[in-house]
Amino acid sequence: MDISFDAIPLAHYLLLSATLFVIGVMGVLMRRNAIVVFMSIEIMLNAVNISLISFDRYLNQHDGQIFSFMVMCVAAAEVSVGLAIIIALFRNKPTVNLDEFNIMKS
């Protein structure tokens, strides 16, 4: 069975992807809470996944889905290591404000 109800152009999905990516960038640049910055990075990774999966659907391939699977693996690894770093930093200095962490400077 083919899916044949009137479909929408790819540009809609790409615009959604770009919007979410920009929101993620905005969060990284504006927020100073390390955990919220991490969540913004997650938003950006998800925005890229939308693009990958949309191109897959419109080109009838599966490569993009495999790639978004890999993106999820990397996101899981990144979050586990990143949150461990936040906990280690929090032990050192009881805050998660990124402006307070300049221990590498001096």
Place this chain on the structure above:
Amino acid sequence: MELLIFYPLAGLCVIFALGVVFNKNPIGSAMSLIAMMLGLAGIFVLQQAHFIAILQIIIYAGAIMVLFMFVIMLLNLKGDDAVWKKREKNTLLTVLTGLLIAGVLYKVLEITSAGEFDSPAHVLETFGTVREVGTILFTEFVLPFEVASILLLVAMIGAVVLAKSKVD
């Protein structure tokens, strides 16, 4: 028909993504992020990527967000970020990023309005099912799959080592 499903889901995703950025309470941000993940899973289903949609819910909305919740509650961050403000230092950077992304977006719209991408390709009923994706994952992409397992192992060891020892 697809539009009628797409626009509410997309609107919800954008609203909850904004909620992540503008919420003053980290717990509220995490809740918004979970809602956004669920909306995105709906969009993936709309794109016939059922396997990825399920993974999105299990891995992101399940595992990763539980980890976030654990850390937020462990650190007891309530109200820590109450007086966050826009960073004046980053204004130039923000404008440059916006211009860059607008340029990329313009180019992408130019390419995708070429006609080939007006409507989705005719796909089989099995497109995006676990069987289909799994077959490709274990034949054509078996090396990246194994490398991903090593990556997860290294991340696990790294997280244990980092969380155990003290930073001097």
